[in-house]
Amino acid sequence: MAQVRVTVDGVNYADDVEPRMLLVQYLREKLGKTGTLIGCDTSNCGACTVHLNGRSVKSCSVLAVQADGGEVLTIEGLARDGELHPVQKAFNECHGLQCGYCTPGMIMAAVDLLGDNPDPDENEVREGIEGNLCRCTGYQNIVRSVQRAAQMMKPGSAVPAESAAPVAGGN
Amino acid sequence: MIPAKFDYVRPSSVEEAVTALRDAGEDAKILAGGQSLLPVLRLRLAAPSTIVDLGGIAELRHIAEDGDRIAIGAMAAHHDVMRDDLVKQHVSLLSQATETVADPQVRHRGTLGGALAHADPAGDLGAVALALDAEFVIAGGSGTRTVPASEFFVDYFTTAIGEGEILTQVRFPKYTGWSTHYEKFNRTAQAWSMCAVAVALRLDGGSIAEARVGLTNMGTTPIRARGVEAALVGQQASEDAARAAAEHATEGTAAPSDADAASDYREHLARVLTGRAVLAAAG
């Protein structure tokens, strides 16, 4: 057993885990944060994407012990004070999801992308989410959602700045 | 999905790491970004007894100017390498190639040292390190040694890093002002290179004064296309010259055959892509 101390969605945790436990399993099984999903066993699908220390990562490709001392943000911590993050809103408005299985990972990847590049063109969005697979949407409305969120997050846009949760990721 | 059990150590210095490796014996594995190792462990294609995580060694993440070289710590993440201004200015080929590696999440975790130590012949960074004559700093029980790129890549997934040794730094000579391009050809955006060509040119007026060309996935290791380089030097950077030089692209290669590309197709791609890469680099 090894110790992990992490902050997840703003809450501190300390747990003993097997070193082989993946971060995604720690989140789902130990912390009950089942909003983060598992779609593959080869690091391809991105369904498990969360932010670790402000950067998007595939939480199936990080050991829980590697996150020791770190800060994790999951889909469950993205909305602040009951207010959805603009990316979440945009996914709803632009019908960026169908079955929803890729959605938590897509949204976390998109939030990171927009932190890195606040005004991506279509190609930049497509390349920015190439680590996330979706079988339902054909991606078109996901791309629209990300671009719509970028609009909403622009300073002076219709969405009041204080209601938009700070964007994790990027530097 | 769940790796087999292992012990885990997280040293905070290179010395500690070397000791940990020695203590753990031959079944130990180094963990860098984990982006190649963890998928392998999850599918249980490997089951090391001990994992030595380099993640706690802050000194391995640096990117710094060191005289006429750019020194990059083995644990520098792909994302940091490709965004770094020093790298962009002096080793632009490395930033270009690193941008084509994997996806943002993987680039946030995966490291330069991990990618080079892993030495997958389809990996994108080996051809760059080879073409640019990078040096590899390797630490072990008996101190530190430096290995030139030409000796680093030994075979399929095999490098000059010995048992119990750690790659700590990769040093690139400066190619300030060189014109560079990394031309990658893959089946889907997620797939690795079927074949790729790394080109760096020093242009003098319209003509090519020096050329460095590396090939990805054309053998069991990255390959330096010296025939292409020789054919380019002294030529105008024209379509004809690029095409003529590209005819040498398959010299000394041993293209693998797989479902995406049998060797004849790979060889053909190497020629076409070399021509395109040279032209793209020349602008």
Place this chain on the structure above:
Amino acid sequence: MTTTAEPTTELGKARTRKEDARLITGRTRYTDSITPHGTLHMHVVRSPLAHARINGVDKSAAEAAPGVVGVYTAADLGVDAVGLPCAWPITPDMKSPQRPLLATSTVHFAGEGVAVVVARTAAEARDAGDLVEIDYDPLEPVLDMEAALADGATLVHPDLGTNENATWVFDSGAAGTGGSVDEAISAAEADPDSVVVRRRFRQQRLIPAFMEPRSCVVDPTGEQITVWSATQIPHILRTMTTVTLGVPEAKLRVIAPDVGGGFGGKIGVLPEEMLCVALAQRLHKPVKWTETRSESLLAAHHGRDQIQDITITAKRDGTVTGLDVHLLADMGAYLGLVGPGVPILGAFMFNAIYKIPALKFTCTNVFTTKTLTDAYRGAGRPEATFAIERIMDELAAELGRDPLELREQNWITHEEFPFTTVVGLTYDSGNYEQATQQAKQKFDYDALRREQAERRARGDKVQLGIGISTFTEMCGLAPSRVLGSLAYGAGGWEAASIRMLATGKVEVITGASPHGQGHETAFSQIVADQLGVPFEDVEILHGDTQSSPKGLDTYGSRSLAVGGIAIVKAAEKVVAKAKKLAAHLLEASEDDIEFNAGQFTVRGTDKGKAIQELAFAAFMAHDYPEDMEPSLDADAVYDPENFSFPHGTHLAAIEVDTETGKVNLRNYVCVDDIGTVVNPLIVEGQVHGGLAQGIAQALYEEANYDDQGTLVNGTFVDYTLPSAADLPSFDTAVVSTPATSNPLGVKGVGEAGTIASTPAIVNGVLDAIRHLGVADVEMPTTSQRVWRAIQEAQGRSTQETPVDTHSPGAGLGSIDPNNPQGEVQ
């Protein structure tokens, strides 16, 4: 998508989806997120060999491993005589091998389960799985369909005496629905003014690859056994669990919670589901199984996999005179729930939108030692559409005609509806001219043809091709009597109930079981219109046999066209009851009560009652008519009378880099007629997703086996799904000729994009390089295949491609999971 003014009714409104709120915040309940207290975890030990005799299973080391509760073979569980159901005996003499829950004496495909380990944690179950020693004697794998049918072939199931599952024939001459194809072919062969074009197409094997791996949890505590499963078919699963294991149906509750995609891949009664039930009953504890992605790709059913021999005859003026279809369809090692019927669903679609006077369809289903095949998005119809749309292009090439013109010459014109086709189906409505006209305009067809000619003339290294597909499909599975005539093992009706709550809110219970389609939203819109209640006041309940006891679930684009209509029928009954109550309370004659937008009013007065008031009055029941029960609630079961027939015109602009063979989809336009649109946002999403899957078949996906019968691309590393960076934006639009077969005029949209797009892409690839002498490129049309086709057409010989090898892919790179070497040993 063309936007019109926002409609005043809910029908046609681009409502954002109700179900999103939980999905975008992670408040989801996918099956793997459900773990009752005390849950034990099941791991399946699978055969690495495709065909082998099992000499023995040594469980001792696994049984002694930490956390292990038990290790079981089928015999240990007493289920060795249990067979999984196939509900579609397509012919009376169909050969049907028993599909066991775990292989007993022989394994028949790589990935088949042989034993299970149950342990306290999933990790311990997995660890112990490695310790189960199984002694195999390898047998010859059976991989090639034609070889499998040859005399002396190794038999997958020797007791059946053949590898042929069944041969199913439809002959329009014999059926009296059209002429004889044999005659059409001999006539054409004898006539210098006719042509006969013969082609062989391959429908490669695909993997549905829904994003949520399959999972089930069975909790035996309490009076009923509760089964949560990531399934498309909770109702069918309940009945089939009874049929398979004998658990009384009333003692089973099946729940499909949030389900992460299906595409036909989650229509099945899984051995793992049945094993979890058996184990939960035996151990008196909840038992859970969640597959890994690699297990899913290996063991969940695959789709397509046909060899299609197509012969078309036509007059030199372009008039098609006959179509002969000969299929070999790979069933894999066993029959899936509806597997043998999948190719048959295509039988009626080969004539597509064309007036073909004679058609013969012969399909032979074949057993091989591969993973079984069953429904995958479109099920039979994409295969049919591919063949007819490809052969129409081949015919056009043969005759030197513009392929779109040739289609127009042969299609059913809009004045000709309703039209009874050569296979005896009656197409109720459609307008192929309109859809095509609009698509051509959006696409700028003529300009692209000019660009194509220019590129050809100057020998550009990038050539342009225009891919066409004018498709139709049969949706809304299905009229029960038709299913009966095809010997399908169930009806095709759907059930709905509406409960008017005391507070005026409405609960709607549907037997459809969504997994991404947005039923909660679309059905709410329908009910809001029908009852005149706010959209927000409607709650849709589904996917739980306790709250929704009756249903036939979701597949075959049936949810709206059948399930939606059942809801309309239930709503009509609610309104009828409410009217009666309103008349009573308003002291008027029922004939004088008018219903409009939720208000029941007495004609010519301003006296009235809202439907919510009536719901409350019915609940209070203080004052209601003698001849009425105090309730507005209603149930309905709707059995459609006909299929619905969406159609559309799809055009793809394809660039082929002739130097590398790389295919680039530059532009994709489609105009679909799906009848009345309930929610344009959802429709657009369904079209996009369908297109992506169809395009992926044309360009990216294929399940490959090596000569030992091992699936060589059984991970996402090399079973390459396209990412966002591999697809363009699509230019989609809808036109609408309402279906006449149902009161809403809806047709169905779930499969349209998939069905239409595959031939559009392949036709486009060929159109780009046909002038170089290329006549065909097998799917997926990878850069290598395209390059090789060009080389061969130019007379340059090329090398064999080792299709059965691993190619470096994301996640593992060059490491081959089937054959690790190098750094991993």
